[in-house]
Amino acid sequence: MTIADPRAALPRTDSAATRVSDVLWRRPTLLLVLLLTPPVLWLGIIYLGSLFALLLQSFFSIDHFTGLINYEFTLRTYAELFTPTNFDIILRTVTMAACATLASAIIAFPIAYYAARFARGRWRAVFYIGVMMPLWSSYLVKIYAWKLILAKEGILTWALEKLHLLWLLEAYLSLPVVGGNSLSVSPTGTFIVFVYVWMPFMILPIQAALERVPASMLEASGDLGARPGQTFRHVLLPLALPGVVAGSIFTFSLTLGDYIIPQIIGTSRLFIGQAVYQHQGIAGNIPLAAAFAVVPIVIMGIYLTIARRMGAFDAL
Amino acid sequence: MTAVRFDHVSRHFGDVKAVDGVDLDIAEGEFFAMLGPSGSGKTTCLRLIAGFERPTAGDIRIFGAPVADLPPYKRQVNTVFQDYALFPHLNVIDNVAYGLMIAGQPRRARHAAAEAALEMVRLGGYGRRKPSELSGGQRQRVALARALVNKPRVLLLDEPLGALDLKLREQMQEELKGLQRQLGITFVFVTHDQGEALSMADRVAVFNQGRIEQVGTPEDIYFRPDVPFVADFVGSSNVLPAEIVARLTGTACPAAIRPEHLRLAADGPLKARVTGLSFLGLTTRVSVEAEGNRFTALLPQEAPRPEPGDELALTWAPENLHLMARDA
Numbered sequence: 001m002t003i004a005d006p007r008a009a010l011p012r013t014d015s016a017a018t019r020v021s022d023v024l025w026r027r028p029t030l031l032l033v034l035l036l037t038p039p040v041l042w043l044g045i046i047y048l049g050s051l052f053a054l055l056l057q058s059f060f061s062i063d064h065f066t067g068l069i070n071y072e073f074t075l076r077t078y079a080e081l082f083t084p085t086n087f088d089i090i091l092r093t094v095t096m097a098a099c100a101t102l103a104s105a106i107i108a109f110p111i112a113y114y115a116a117r118f119a120r121g122r123w124r125a126v127f128y129i130g131v132m133m134p135l136w137s138s139y140l141v142k143i144y145a146w147k148l149i150l151a152k153e154g155i156l157t158w159a160l161e162k163l164h165l166l167w168l169l170e171a172y173l174s175l176p177v178v179g180g181n182s183l184s185v186s187p188t189g190t191f192i193v194f195v196y197v198w199m200p201f202m203i204l205p206i207q208a209a210l211e212r213v214p215a216s217m218l219e220a221s222g223d224l225g226a227r228p229g230q231t232f233r234h235v236l237l238p239l240a241l242p243g244v245v246a247g248s249i250f251t252f253s254l255t256l257g258d259y260i261i262p263q264i265i266g267t268s269r270l271f272i273g274q275a276v277y278q279h280q281g282i283a284g285n286i287p288l289a290a291a292f293a294v295v296p297i298v299i300m301g302i303y304l305t306i307a308r309r310m311g312a313f314d315a316l
Numbered sequence: 317m318t319a320v321r322f323d324h325v326s327r328h329f330g331d332v333k334a335v336d337g338v339d340l341d342i343a344e345g346e347f348f349a350m351l352g353p354s355g356s357g358k359t360t361c362l363r364l365i366a367g368f369e370r371p372t373a374g375d376i377r378i379f380g381a382p383v384a385d386l387p388p389y390k391r392q393v394n395t396v397f398q399d400y401a402l403f404p405h406l407n408v409i410d411n412v413a414y415g416l417m418i419a420g421q422p423r424r425a426r427h428a429a430a431e432a433a434l435e436m437v438r439l440g441g442y443g444r445r446k447p448s449e450l451s452g453g454q455r456q457r458v459a460l461a462r463a464l465v466n467k468p469r470v471l472l473l474d475e476p477l478g479a480l481d482l483k484l485r486e487q488m489q490e491e492l493k494g495l496q497r498q499l500g501i502t503f504v505f506v507t508h509d510q511g512e513a514l515s516m517a518d519r520v521a522v523f524n525q526g527r528i529e530q531v532g533t534p535e536d537i538y539f540r541p542d543v544p545f546v547a548d549f550v551g552s553s554n555v556l557p558a559e560i561v562a563r564l565t566g567t568a569c570p571a572a573i574r575p576e577h578l579r580l581a582a583d584g585p586l587k588a589r590v591t592g593l594s595f596l597g598l599t600t601r602v603s604v605e606a607e608g609n610r611f612t613a614l615l616p617q618e619a620p621r622p623e624p625g626d627e628l629a630l631t632w633a634p635e636n637l638h639l640m641a642r643d644a
Contacts, residue, residue: 219397224389226418
C-alpha cells in the first residue's frame, strides 16, 4: 500500500468563487470593509451631507429688496422664525403633532395589546394585513378618500343626518379653534387624517414591545395584589414605553414634516411643511425654508431628551 | 386546619384535560410538593391555587373559603415564578416592595420591610441593583423575598430551582426548607425532580396525565409506591409485571423492587441476560433483560462485576419486593 498524498484530502481545483471566499474567510476585516463601504458612503455623503448643506443654508439670509441670498453667516433668519406669523406656524404644527401622537398611542395600544397577547395563527395574519394594508395604497388616494368622507356632502354627514345626530356635528363644528365649515376644512379633519395615516407606525412598535413582556410578569403583578389597572400603570406601561416612544417618534416627526395633508384637508393656515414648501419654491427664500426645516429636528431632539429623562429607554 | 382543598377539580383546555378530577388536601404549615413529568397537570394545579386559571369543574378552597370567583389579586397566596418574573424596570428593593406599594404602604415603611426580607434571603444591601445585574441564584432569592414580604398564608413555588446549577440548587433546597420551618408558612412546591421533592417535602403528590397517582410522605412513595408509574417515576424502581409476580409469589399484581435491592446470582427463578454496564463511582449500574423486560440493578463496588452478555439470574430478599395490589 502506498502512502497517501497528504494533499489528497484537499479539493484539487478551486473555482474563482471559492478562492474569493477563501480570501474573505482568512480576512474577516476585509469582508466587513467591503460590506460597509457602500452604505456608509450613501449615508455619510448623500444623506447626512445634504442635511448638513441644509443646515448651512439656514445660517445665510435673504435680502428682502433684491431677493438675493446673502452668503454671510448670520442668525437673522432664525430670528425671523420668531415673528408672530412664523411662530404661529410652528406652534400650530407642534400642537397638531402632539395631539395626533397622543391619539394614535391611545388608539394603538389596545390593538397592539390584543395582537401581542391573544392573536395567534390566522388572527395574527389578519392583524398584520389589517395594519399594513393602508400602507400599501397611495397616500394621496387615502387623503382624498378622507376628504370625501369628511366633506359636507360626504358619507359622515349623511349618516349622522339619518341618525338625527347632525345637530351634534354642527354643534361641534361651531366650536372655535377645532371647528369650521365642515370637517374637511376644519383642524379636526386634519387631525383625524393624521391619526389615520400614521396609525400603523404607532401600532407596530408598541406590538413589538408588548410581545417582549412575558405573561408571567403580568401574572406576578396580579399575584402581588395589583388590580388590572394598577398592573397597567406600574408594569405594562413602563415596559411598553420604549415601543410607545418609538412609535411616537414616527407619528410626531411625520406630522411635523408633512405638507400634503394640511393642504388638502383643513384650514388655509400653514403648517411647517407647507411653510418650507412655499419659502423654497415660490418665494425663493431658501434660508428661511432651511431654518423652518431645522425646527422639527430640534423639537425631536428635545422630545427624545425628555423621553430619556423620563426613563422611556430604561427597559431596553 | 386545611390550607388548600381541591374537591374534584378539573381544568380542561379544549380537548386537553390538564387537570382531571383532582382531590387534594394540603395542611397548614406543610411543605407540600407536586411532582410529575412535564404536562402532568402539576403546574396547572398551582396556577389554579394562585388564581391564574379557573377550574372547569370542581371546588377549590383556601383556608375554607371558596376561591373560584376570586381574582389573583384578592387571594392571600403569593407565587415564586419559574422565570422569577422580576420587573426589569424596577430595582431590587422596589421589586420586593411592589406588593406593599400596591397595598398603599408609605415608601419608607415598605422599603424597610423589603430590606428586612432581602436580609432574610441573605441579599441585604442589594436593593439598588437592577435584576439584570444579579446572578440566577440571586434573582431566585429576590423572587422569594418579593413573595414572602407580603406575608402570604400559602407560598406557591413553580419549579423555582429549575434554572440553577446543581450545587446552587442543593444549597437553595436547604435554605428553602429552613425558611419554611422558620416562617411556618404553607409551601406548595412544583417540581419534576424527584430528588428535590423527596428531600424537601413533608408530603408529595405524584401527578400523571392530569391526575394524582399517589399522595404520601417521601418514604411512602419511595418505598411503598401504590402503582407502577410512581415506582418508576419516583424511585426509578424496577416494575415486575403481574404475571411474573404471580409465578414467583402466587399473588397476581405488579411489584416494585429498587435497583439497589436487585442482586445477580449464578442461578435462580428469574433468568436474565446482562445488556450493559456503567460505572457510577460508588456503585455500578447493570442493565439486564429478563423475559422481555428491562431491569436495572445497582451493585456495590465490592460485588463481582459481570460482563455484558452474561447469562445470570435476578434475586432479591423477599421483604424488598413491594407488591402494588391497588393497581388494576
